[in-house]
Amino acid sequence: MKFLSTILLALLPLAPAPDAAPGSGLDPSSLSHPPIDSWPTYNGDYSGRRFSSLTKINDQNVKSLSLAWMYQLSGSGDSSGGRISATPLVVNGVMYFTVPDKVWAIDARTGRELWTYTWTSKGGIHLGNRGVGIAGNSLYFETPDCNLVSLNLNDGKKRWNQAICDLDQMYYASVAPVVIKNHIITGVSGDDLDRPGYLEARDPESGELQWHWSVVPKPGEPGSETWPNADAMEHGGGMTWLSPTYDPDLNLLFVGTGNPQPVIAAKGRVGANLFTESIVALDADTGKLVWYFQPSPHDTHDWDAIQTPVLFDGEIDGKKRKLVAQASRNGWFFVLDRETGKNYVSSQFVKTNWAKGVDAKGQPIPNPAKEPQIAGALLSPNQGGAANWMPPTFSPATGLFYINATRAFSIYYIFDTDDKPEGWGGNDQGGWSESMLQALDYHTGKVRWTHKWETPGIRGGLLSTAGNLVFAGDPSSNFIALNATNGEPLWHANLGKSVTNGAISYELDDRQYVVVGAGDKMFAFVMNQ
Amino acid sequence: MTREQWGGIVSNMISRGAKGSDEEFAEVVDYLAANLPPAKGATPTAQTKAPRPRSLIDEAGANDKQVVDEEAAARGKTVYIAQCITCHGTKARGGERGADLVRSLVVLHDRYGGTIGPFLAKGHPEGKSITLTQEQIVDLSHFLHQQVGNTLRTGPYNSVLNVLVGDPKEGKAFFDGPGKCSQCHSTSGDLAHIASKYDPPVLQLKVVFPQTAAFGRRSATNSRKPVTVTVTTPSGESATGVLDEIDDFNVSLQDDSGHYRSFQRGPGVKVERHDPYAAHVALLDEYTDKDIHDVVAYLETFK
Numbered sequence: 109m110k111f112l113s114t115i116l117l118a119l120l121p122l123a124p125a126p127d128a129a130p131g132s133g134l135d136p137s138s139l140s141h142p143p144i145d146s147w148p149t150y151n152g153d154y155s156g157r158r159f160s161s162l163t164k165i166n167d168q169n170v171k172s173l174s175l176a177w178m179y180q181l182s183g184s185g186d187s188s189g190g191r192i193s194a195t196p197l198v199v200n201g202v203m204y205f206t207v208p209d210k211v212w213a214i215d216a217r218t219g220r221e222l223w224t225y226t227w228t229s230k231g232g233i234h235l236g237n238r239g240v241g242i243a244g245n246s247l248y249f250e251t252p253d254c255n256l257v258s259l260n261l262n263d264g265k266k267r268w269n270q271a272i273c274d275l276d277q278m279y280y281a282s283v284a285p286v287v288i289k290n291h292i293i294t295g296v297s298g299d300d301l302d303r304p305g306y307l308e309a310r311d312p313e314s315g316e317l318q319w320h321w322s323v324v325p326k327p328g329e330p331g332s333e334t335w336p337n338a339d340a341m342e343h344g345g346g347m348t349w350l351s352p353t354y355d356p357d358l359n360l361l362f363v364g365t366g367n368p369q370p371v372i373a374a375k376g377r378v379g380a381n382l383f384t385e386s387i388v389a390l391d392a393d394t395g396k397l398v399w400y401f402q403p404s405p406h407d408t409h410d411w412d413a414i415q416t417p418v419l420f421d422g423e424i425d426g427k428k429r430k431l432v433a434q435a436s437r438n439g440w441f442f443v444l445d446r447e448t449g450k451n452y453v454s455s456q457f458v459k460t461n462w463a464k465g466v467d468a469k470g471q472p473i474p475n476p477a478k479e480p481q482i483a484g485a486l487l488s489p490n491q492g493g494a495a496n497w498m499p500p501t502f503s504p505a506t507g508l509f510y511i512n513a514t515r516a517f518s519i520y521y522i523f524d525t526d527d528k529p530e531g532w533g534g535n536d537q538g539g540w541s542e543s544m545l546q547a548l549d550y551h552t553g554k555v556r557w558t559h560k561w562e563t564p565g566i567r568g569g570l571l572s573t574a575g576n577l578v579f580a581g582d583p584s585s586n587f588i589a590l591n592a593t594n595g596e597p598l599w600h601a602n603l604g605k606s607v608t609n610g611a612i613s614y615e616l617d618d619r620q621y622v623v624v625g626a627g628d629k630m631f632a633f634v635m636n637q
Numbered sequence: 638m639t640r641e642q643w644g645g646i647v648s649n650m651i652s653r654g655a656k657g658s659d660e661e662f663a664e665v666v667d668y669l670a671a672n673l674p675p676a677k678g679a680t681p682t683a684q685t686k687a688p689r690p691r692s693l694i695d696e697a698g699a700n701d702k703q704v705v706d707e708e709a710a711a712r713g714k715t716v717y718i719a720q721c722i723t724c725h726g727t728k729a730r731g732g733e734r735g736a737d738l739v740r741s742l743v744v745l746h747d748r749y750g751g752t753i754g755p756f757l758a759k760g761h762p763e764g765k766s767i768t769l770t771q772e773q774i775v776d777l778s779h780f781l782h783q784q785v786g787n788t789l790r791t792g793p794y795n796s797v798l799n800v801l802v803g804d805p806k807e808g809k810a811f812f813d814g815p816g817k818c819s820q821c822h823s824t825s826g827d828l829a830h831i832a833s834k835y836d837p838p839v840l841q842l843k844v845v846f847p848q849t850a851a852f853g854r855r856s857a858t859n860s861r862k863p864v865t866v867t868v869t870t871p872s873g874e875s876a877t878g879v880l881d882e883i884d885d886f887n888v889s890l891q892d893d894s895g896h897y898r899s900f901q902r903g904p905g906v907k908v909e910r911h912d913p914y915a916a917h918v919a920l921l922d923e924y925t926d927k928d929i930h931d932v933v934a935y936l937e938t939f940k
Binding site for chain 2: 276298
């Protein structure tokens, strides 16, 4: 009986949503504990850990991993649109992913194309698209021209589209929407013309706005004391470039916010510039701010703190805690209590040169001398950052947080000496960098092991598995499985182009798949039997 | 952008892993500087009117956004100076008396005066409204959209202003002393007339990041030294040459006779890399910004 109930419990998340046809669709309530045959959200689940509990591929047998299929994008257009930076979703044996303006459904067992959808664009920056969200029989994605589009999951036919930002203000949209209960959570992108960032919840059936959270406050609101005036706030930036994570028990969303604007020349925005460059916890049903922590107060280096806030439970000072951790673009690693925002760990995961220490809250204190200068200031990290949008991973099996890190230097200049600089007003130039995969002990932030890559360059994101593996890209186009405990490379394949997304894993017909995107191709690997 | 600005951007790309030879990068910079010159109307000097291919930042905004007619913008500037500048400022960024027009939604939503015209027709400024002809409204619209474009990263304000703030004497002291520059370089030898080869901002990049190409006043006469590598196999076979590619699993090189050699790495395969710029990399953790500015000021004395 106990066995039977265990089986039933295990099957429970597979039950279709009320509005889903048999054999298709996705019940949003299953997203808290996704079934192993799926990868149903951008991060695989709500936690952002990108940890797969699958063990059929493991440190003992990964040497025999081999190609199951490869899919090359059909009609993907120009080079900017042909790069897969989306993390694919897998639901009911079908894989869904995007490049800007285009969605694919392919068979997750074979790579066979089922349908594609192309959006006719009215503009916007086509730099990358992070993928889709799925609820019931509907799929959701954002377009560079500021639309949230919903498609029918089965045939890719459009249901509706809804404007979520204004192209004329040079916003664009690239975030993979996240489905939480009856909310579609959307974020916005754009870094060129001093606009405020925001996060929104929209209705799954109509796209109508449910709530709107502005990253920068209005005069008189909490946080407004960290801005000099209303005008600076109104143009303060803080884009929401990546999908938030979510704790169903606390009903809190965890969001990393982007850099303040003007980006480099900050004469007109004296102060900490809340809630840009922050990790914030929002009530998922109202969008109300519950707490914040600011990794880069008064940032002047484009080091947006949008890196995935990764949720896991752990032990700090002998007590069990609900934690959230971020390896931030500014080179610092933070571990916080996700109920309260209390800081437990602030440490550098690569050596940096811009902070004077940390304040009472554990936030780095920027050194004013390392703000961009007219004659140039040597900074580490550079504008690309010690981390960027590429997903990190946390393995509860090893207790390690993995980040494909960069240690880089460049010289930051102020170009615009106006009393009211606008846009960027400066930039960084030149540079030197090195790259490495870092495994961090979340208790201390100390680097447990480093695997240094031989060259710098594009590497994509990470996946960890219960098979004691971390899957990573290197700068030489290799896709590599490393021993998660000690960093030893165990298997690799050269994909011809560098990994450009985060790998995923799922199990179908007792066979574990690992799938990764590199340029305009998707590769699926399995253990051949 | 200018050749110098494009050189800076390409240097950034190299430092982030872009692969190519110096000659290829120089060609890229030449191409970009020729085909993507500084924004038209950005400086008083005449610019080559080459069509701009779309770049990422050009994608910002709507496909039907206004295409600025530079001549109309120049006419619009005279309208602006006559009617608007007192309240809205020289760069149209506003002030105590007038709104910021670069960030104005009326301007951003405008196409060829279609929004600005009706806005002005309603009576602006209040109590002292201005009257413009339709042609003047279109010209003003071009001028204001030009100001918006100038604010972007591709705009004319995006260049290094002045790096010569250091003390040449202290620069010499650093060069001969803690910087250890004089152990490899000589201002009468390899660095003779260095200041006539590079503009000061480029010279500064060249000092700090010599391993990534920096671009001189003329086409690249770059002499970036290659990283070399010696590979020794378990059998004792050894090959030395210019490093081509290296990762955890393979290494390849071009030997002195021009042959391509590639090796699988593994137990017993010894790989020794020689980075001619290792001393510069080590300095990145040592330099103060003052050291850098002082050395540049010192080298700038060698015209």
